[in-house]
Amino acid sequence: xxxxxxxxxxxxxxxxAAQKIAQNGGExxxxxxxGELGGNFAKLAYTFPVLADAKMIVTREIQTAKATSGIEILxxxxxxxxxxxxxxxxxxxxxxxxxxxxxxxxxxxxAGFHYMEPTAYTEYSYGRSPKVVTSLEFExxxxxxxxxxxxxxxxxxxxxxxxxxxxxxxxxxxxCCSYSAKHAIMMKKANPDSKxxxxxxxxxxxxxxxxxxxxxxxxxxxxRYIRGRVAKVIExxxxxxxxxxxxxxxxxxxxxxxxxxxxxxMEPPEGSRDLAGILGIATDEYGFFQEAEVNVRPCHSSKxxxxxxxxxxxxxxxxxxxxxxxxxxxxxxTLIR
Amino acid sequence: xxxxLEEKHSLLEEIEARSGQKxxxxxxxxxxxxxxxxxxxxxxxxxxILEMIVYGMKDQLLSSKAIQMCIQCGICxxxxxxxxxxxxxxxxxxxxxxxxxxxxxxxxIPKMNNIFLGEVKNNGRMHEVNLMVKNMxxxxxxxxxxxxxxxxxxxxxxxxxxxxxxxxxxxxxGQAAVAKIFENVEKMxxxxx
Numbered sequence: 001x002x003x004x005x006x007x008x009x010x011x012x013x014x015x016x017a018a019q020k021i022a023q024n025g026g027e028x029x030x031x032x033x034x035g036e037l038g039g040n041f042a043k044l045a046y047t048f049p050v051l052a053d054a055k056m057i058v059t060r061e062i063q064t065a066k067a068t069s070g071i072e073i074l075x076x077x078x079x080x081x082x083x084x085x086x087x088x089x090x091x092x093x094x095x096x097x098x099x100x101x102x103x104x105x106x107x108x109x110x111a112g113f114h115y116m117e118p119t120a121y122t123e124y125s126y127g128r129s130p131k132v133v134t135s136l137e138f139e140x141x142x143x144x145x146x147x148x149x150x151x152x153x154x155x156x157x158x159x160x161x162x163x164x165x166x167x168x169x170x171x172x173x174x175x176c177c178s179y180s181a182k183h184a185i186m187m188k189k190a191n192p193d194s195k196x197x198x199x200x201x202x203x204x205x206x207x208x209x210x211x212x213x214x215x216x217x218x219x220x221x222x223x224r225y226i227r228g229r230v231a232k233v234i235e236x237x238x239x240x241x242x243x244x245x246x247x248x249x250x251x252x253x254x255x256x257x258x259x260x261x262x263x264x265x266m267e268p269p270e271g272s273r274d275l276a277g278i279l280g281i282a283t284d285e286y287g288f289f290q291e292a293e294v295n296v297r298p299c300h301s302s303k304x305x306x307x308x309x310x311x312x313x314x315x316x317x318x319x320x321x322x323x324x325x326x327x328x329x330x331x332x333x334t335l336i337r
Numbered sequence: 338x339x340x341x342l343e344e345k346h347s348l349l350e351e352i353e354a355r356s357g358q359k360x361x362x363x364x365x366x367x368x369x370x371x372x373x374x375x376x377x378x379x380x381x382x383x384x385x386i387l388e389m390i391v392y393g394m395k396d397q398l399l400s401s402k403a404i405q406m407c408i409q410c411g412i413c414x415x416x417x418x419x420x421x422x423x424x425x426x427x428x429x430x431x432x433x434x435x436x437x438x439x440x441x442x443x444x445x446i447p448k449m450n451n452i453f454l455g456e457v458k459n460n461g462r463m464h465e466v467n468l469m470v471k472n473m474x475x476x477x478x479x480x481x482x483x484x485x486x487x488x489x490x491x492x493x494x495x496x497x498x499x500x501x502x503x504x505x506x507x508x509x510x511g512q513a514a515v516a517k518i519f520e521n522v523e524k525m526x527x528x529x530x
Contacts, residue, residue, distance in 0.1 A: 123372070123416055163364060164418035201366045229364075231371030231416060245370030250385055252370070252377045 003105030003336040004029055006091055008079055008275070011039020012058065012318055013310025014110035015065050016325030017332070022070035024329070026336055029102060030065070031077040031093060037062045039112045040311075041318060045142045048182040048317075049205075049213035082107070082279055086305025087335050106305050106332035109289055110325065111275060113311040116161040116168065116265040124157065124233045124262060131240055132233055132260045134160075135176070138183050147190050152258040154187050155242045156180045156198045157230045161265030163201070168265050169286060174315040176263035177205045181217040183261060188221040196223040197255050199230045199244055207319070226253060233260050266315040281306055289313050299328045307331045348393045355432075356425040363387050369413035369423045379403035380442065383413055383423050390426070399434040402443035407431070436526065448475050458519045461512035466504050 005021050007014045010032030018028040036042065044054040065071055074095055081092035087105050115136045118126050126132045133141070141147055148154060158176055161168030177200065184196040198217075203225075205214045217223040228244040239256050246253040268287035269275075276283045282290040282302035289308045292300035299307045309328035310321035353360055363384070370382035380402045381389065389398050398404065404427055413423035434441060441447055452471045456463050473482040493499045509515070 159366070159418070163366075166418050166420040168418070201364065227367075228371055229366035229368040229418070231368050231373075243371055245367040245373075245376060245382055245384065247365070247367035247370070247382070247384055250370075250382050252382075 003027075003087065004102065005106045005108060005332045005336055006031065006079075006089070006102065006104040007108045007110060009039065009110035009112050009269075009310070009312070010034075010037035010073070010075070011110060011112040011310060011321070012041045012061065013112070013312075013321040013325040013328075014039070014108070015061050016322045017108045017110060017309050017329040018071050019061070019065050019068055020326050020329035021332055021336075022065075022068045024333055026070060026333055028071045029074060029093075029104065030071055031074045031079065033076065033078050035075050037065070037073065037075070040115075043136060044139050046182060046186060048178045049207070049209040051182065051185065079275065079278055086303075089305065105336035106307065107279065108307045108309055108325075108328045108332055109275070109279065109281070109301065109312060110309040110321075110328070111269040111272060111289070111312040113266045113315065114269050116267045118160045118168075118262050118264045120167045121160060121262070123231065124160070124260065125235055125240070126233075126262060129233075129235050129240060129260075131258065132262065134262050134264045135179060135183060136264070138261045142183075142186055142190065145190075147187060148194060148258045149191060150193055152191065152194045153256060154184075154194060154196050154259045154261065155230075155233075155240075155255055155257040156184055156196065156261045156263065157233075157242075158198065158200045158263050159229060160262040161267070162263075164265075169267065171286070171315065172204060173263075173266040174204065175266065175317050177203050178210055178213065178317070180261070180263045181205070181214050181223070184217050184223040185221050188223065196221070197242075197257075198223055198225050199228060199242070200225055201227070201229055207317075226255075228253070233257075266311065269312055272312065279303065279306055299324060299331050305335055346391070346393065348395050348398075349390055351433075352390055352426060352429050356422075356429045358422055358425050360387055360390055360426070362419045362421055364419055366418060368416055368418065369421075372412045372416045374410065374412070375406045375408065379406050383407075383427070386430070387423070387426070396439075398430055399437060399439040400441055402441065403427075404430040404434060405441050405443040405446040432526075445476055448472070454519075456506075458516060459508075460506045461509035461515040462507075464506035467506050 004027040007018050007028055007030045010030055018030045021028050038058045041058045047054050077093050077095040080094045083090045089104050091102050091104055093100050124132055162173040180198055184198055187194055187196050203214055205211055218225055226246055228247045230242055230244045232243040234241040240260050242255045242257050244253055272287045273283055280303055284290045289312050290302055291298045291308060291313055301308050307328040309324045349360055365384060367384040370376045370384045373383055376382045407424060407427035409424045411424050449472050452468055456468055473479055
């Protein structure tokens with residue numbers, strides 16, 4: 001076993017892929033464009049559908065990768081060029097210390113995703129009111145103990161950028177229903193005096209423990225679910241007025257809120273099309289990396305020897321990204337053996 | 338009210354053809370109704386109207402208050418995640434109600450619409466005073482309407498917003514051309530303007 005594997009992206013999918021290859025005797029170069037490993041996972045406080053300490057889990061996985069022999073981790077490093085073919089690629093890596101060339105047998109793309117900036121949603125006062133934040137900002141507020149105190153009302157808005165072909169994407173981002181429930185629960189746990197409202201269109205929470213998780217938000221934590229897409233968020237003095245139609249009773253509804261949290265869509269990672277151009281692989285209509293076959297060969301890119309893992313292929317929760325990282329590792333191992 | 342799923346979607350097809358909107362593109366997220374400034378006084382919210390079209394509930398739709406109350410402001414369309422122009426559908430429904438002689442549960446707005454169009458047809462432009470007086474006389478609540486006008490009308494003269502020259506209607510130069518437009522539209526719609 002002489003050839004290395006290049007893993008692009010140090011999020012949970014890339015970390016998993018690197019671990020599995022190294023644990024099976026392979027050598028890995030794991031590059032990450034940021035200074036630290038962990039990706040989007042490292043920005044979270046808790047996981048779903050089990051409320052576990054996200055920081056603890058991701059730190060553990062990073063430590064495992066660092067402690068596993070055969071993994072070279074290169075932070076602040078980006079791919080600049082690729083030549084060759086499956087089993088015999090030459091890659092050019094750029095980091096602050098300079099450019100270096102490496103021979104690798106396989107490449108795994110685990111470039112992650114990006115949370116959409118909902119700047120187009122002027123009707124939600126995003127960017128105008130500091131009390132309208134994205135889900136990612138809510139995670140940060142929770143981590144920094146800055147969630148509203150006292151008798152506060154917090155409104156969670158589903159499908160901001162998802163299922164919106166006019167201003168966002170046609171697809172469903174899959175995880176927003178679950179993470180909004182998680183945020184509502186986090187809010188109620190951090191401040192039991194607060195009130196949480198979730199405006200939904202449908203609830204899409206599929207998988208073991210997901211339905212129960214949503215029902216717990218409603219039944220155990222008394223989060224109020226209202227069926228209707230929010231139409232407007234209006235600044236009114238120190239408060240926000242959230243306006244929607246409750247389509248179950250066919251009547252307009254207004255909630256006075258202290259904080260509005262927008263569940264912004266998962267979109268392809270920044271620069272995904274450029275990266276695909278360097279690699280010579282296909283992307284889909286949105287810029288996610290295109291799998292060869294959705295069902296049976298989800299890890300194969302359009303080019304032999306280059307594999308895909310995690311949310312750079314489609315909106316995906318952590319468990320799927322881990323599974324895909326493992327599968328991509330096994331595909332790479334077949335080439336480098 | 339019990340509704341039936343129809344085999345034939347003739348109402349749906351007609352509305353889609355006339356409005357240029359694909360009703361089936363609707364997500365039923367109800368954002369249109371949430372943003373609509375009049376949904377609280379409508380008998381059916383805009384998203385419900387789309388569902389009623391799919392069910393083919395023609396009688397309820399064409400006699401509804403909702404289709405008369407839409408002011409065509411376009412907020413529904415501007416915010417719709419499907420890029421669907423709901424107000425165009427409202428327009429078609431209102432036109433169909435008139436063509437087919439439906440009596441709306443909302444009677445005041447159709448009366449005012451007719452007076453408004455009559456003014457434009459006769460003078461080539463809208464004349465506010467005529468519209469107001471004719472509308473007040475036709476709605477049957479003259480005492481209430483005059484009382485409501487007292488705090489608004491005189492200050493408009495005092496502040497110079499209205500002058501005495503505005504009291505009588507002025508015809509525009511191209512009045513004949515406007516009348517021709519009305520004639521043509523009436524012909525196209527089989528006698529209904």
